[in-house]
Ligand code: FES
């Protein structure tokens with residue numbers, strides 16, 4: 001194997017891995033770094049289960065090569081909570097029953113976090129379009145959208161309070 | 164100990180509340196382990212080679228080059244799976260579907276498998292396997308396959324259900340018939356008769372998690388299987404029997420399951436993974452790609468259905484008949500039969516007849532998909548019901564109410580109904596604000612009803628109380644959508660303790676007795692029933708321990724609000740003992756406290772739903788937008804309303820996708836052209852509105868809490884509800900699902916001449 | 917008691933849609949039926965569900981059958 005050595009940051013920690021030049025970042029995360037919270041639903045960029053952030057941008061990790069992550073900052077579902085405290089989105093997904101089987105949940109959480117970082121008060125339509133790259137077959141999206149709406153509200157309140 | 168399963172109308176303090184699910188944190192942090200998330204030291208990667216042809220003789224398979232490739236540890240073909248079925252045709256069909264035996268029966272049929280040290284080597288090995296095919300004529304359309312000129316899929320299939328029994332092979336595996344009365348006499352009385360034919364295309368369950376397993380099988384015949392499944396006990400039995408293993412020596416653990424909807428009730432690659440592992444004597448991880456999932460696992464039938472309904476001017480249906488042709492893929496199924504049974508189940512009919520034909524084609528073996536076969540039959544029947552109402556000048560909801568089945572109605576599939584909820588769901592529809600919303604240009608409203616049976620089945624649970632008073636409930640049904648929360652609520656209710664004190668674990672096959680597959684909406688119904696009884700079992704022990712502590716007869720002890728209380732004046736001085744206190748003393752009062760129950764939880768109670776839907780159709784593009792969608796369904800008793808609503812919404816969304824977009828597209832070459840989520844488009848977030856729900860609670864007389872199965876019925880009405888809505892919007896009767904933009908445009912153009 | 921047979925099962929009873937058969941439980945009923953109509957065996961192997969007063973029992977062989985109950989035999993069915 002002609003491996004490529006890559007240094008990157010995952011959820012804030014420096015990591016180093018060797019992977020074949022054609023291996024997807026999804027496979028690197030799951031198989032080499034043991035971050036199995038990142039899911040594979042299709043491997044072709046169509047389901048969003050593998051959603052991560054790359055330097056803060058939302059991407060499908062199945063469409064990125066492991067080698068491309070050199071020097072970059074990767075964020076996965078495993079990095080959402082801080083210490084013992086769940087992220088508001090995580091709390092609200094549980095609270096609002098926004099998951100049934102849960103296989104799509106990591107991808108939705110990462111995508112929703114990126115949305116709320118850019119737009120703290122999205123409309124229902126904005127939420128629906130921002131999450132349109134993530135497939136969920138169980139919920140009909142109803143409770144997912146509601147969980148994102150209530151998270152946005154809570155997070156806005158939190159920001160005001162800390163100001 | 165046997166317990167009464169009858170409904171008791173008891174009050175509830177926990178059941179019916181919206182608590183947080185116990186596995187929530189695992190699932191929002193990425194910690195929950197699904198099928199592809201387990202690994203074992205020294206594991207190999209398994210891969211499967213699949214037929215590129217719809218139908219072909221496999222004249223030769225040369226695996227020698229693949230076997231010599233460094234890193235390849237096992238290569239298997241059909242001949243590596245000896246026939247141990249003892250003449251059981253059903254088992255042989257399962258085996259042959261897992262690995263072709265001399266003939267490839269559909270595009271994607273497995274023909275060989277490899278296990279290698281890594282994915283690259285395994286893929287390389289697949290390329291080195293040389294298969295020589297001789298292509299055979301194929302057929303993929305259900306109506307075509309029934310013609311006498313069609314290529315025969317299996318020369319051993321004789322149509323059952325016809326007399327005299329045929330002596331020649333046919334693609335029609337089975338004819339079934341249900342009904343009663345005299346339909347000819349009924350139609351003769353009718354003032355209005357409508358007859359129409361419908362088609363529905365094949366769809367996939369579309370669970371986001373592909374099939375995945377980690378198999379370990381030693382030369383001694385002992386093994387482990389970690390797998391995403393709806394029924395680990397069934398998988399164990401089937402794999403053991405196909406591979407000649409002792410059932411007790413194969414331990415199957417159900418991973419978290421990333422959706423199933425019926426598609427994970429059948430084995431696909433699991434026996435192959437086990438056999439690869441046995442050959443290589445190393446663990447083998449086998450994960451399907453999305454393309455494989457579409458090509459080789461569980462779609463539902465494509466169908467062709469004729470319906471005829473006659474009614475009097477006063478709105479009473481006098482006769483109804485249907486002929487339903489369902490393809491079951493390359494192996495016989497019971498799918499048309501289920502369509503025939505469910506087609507007219509919502510109505511009170513004097514004269515009714517439905518005939519089903521199960522038909523073989525060169526497509527993947529059909530698997531159950533949520534209320535299997537009912538949505539297609541409902542699409543055809545509920546469309547004609549609307550047409551008859553229109554012809555009579557009656558409101559479509561009133562017409563349905565007038566003909567709805569009720570307690571005492573002889574169901575179209577035979578039996579007489581007990582208390583059922585079709586009437587109440589329709590009344591709820593009639594009074595729902597949804598029905599009063601104004602519709603604009605190019606908009607239409609549709610209503611439809613649906614029915615499903617629901618099952619119970621074999622169930623076994625254990626309930627263990629820790630010394631600190633916390634409780635572990637072990638069940639053998641998997642958690643497909645929040646059932647851990649519902650079951651913990653039930654255990655807490657029975658024991659009178661906090662919900663948070665209960666933890667629910669899904670036991671593996673070696674920790675509990677047999678549990679049937681989690682199908683037929685049985686999870687919460689049957690494990691819930693077993694949990695109630697296991698808890699009552701434990702309460703008996705708790706009472707005995709309290710009695711012994713107090714030195715009084717156990718008859719004087721009752722269990723109330725989570726504590727043992729001594730009854731009678733003579734015991735006035737005895738303060739109650741809480742579950743916690745009794746548990747703390749248990750090491751010295753007789754050891755661990757546990758409850759256990761095994762039950763065949765029959766009587767799951769039939770369920771009915773009525774859906775309302777408003778759509779807007781763009782006459783230029785033919786695209787349909789769902790404006791509003793409302794589900795009304797009878798749940799018996801909603802243990803956890805959030806997850807009941809979730810089932811309603813999820814089923815509706817799947818039905819919406821089926822109605823508008825989803826379809827398997829086969830080319831003239833018999834190959835599947837859209838085996839991916841890009842071209843097989845399931846609804847995304849921006850396609851749907853909020854889906855409104857209304858839960859009715861008409862208690863099931865056969866469950867202590869009145870619970871009915873809720874998981875499946877919600878997918879039955881949508882095809883028809885949307886079909887009626889679109890037809891009303893464009894003024895043309897839609898008769899082909901999915902109602903994709905090109906089909907709608909074509910229908911509009913055809914109507915305009 | 918009168919036992920009604922759905923389409924495919926009636927064939928095993930020579931085409932009769934309704935047969936006379938006795939049994940205090942589902943198990944007894946099926947046994948009696950098999951004695952009378954040995955061809956039922958293949959359907960029993962595939963699985964038979966018994967509807968008693970509209971409630972469908974797929975598995976419970978010890979389920980009592982009340983007097984005058986409406987009894988209907990169906991092929992065993994499958995769900996998702
Ligand atoms: S796995 Fe990457 S989008 Fe589906």
Ligand code: FES
Pocket residue numbers: 098099100101102103104105135136137138139371421422
């Ligand atoms: S919860 Fe199952 S796919 Fe979204």
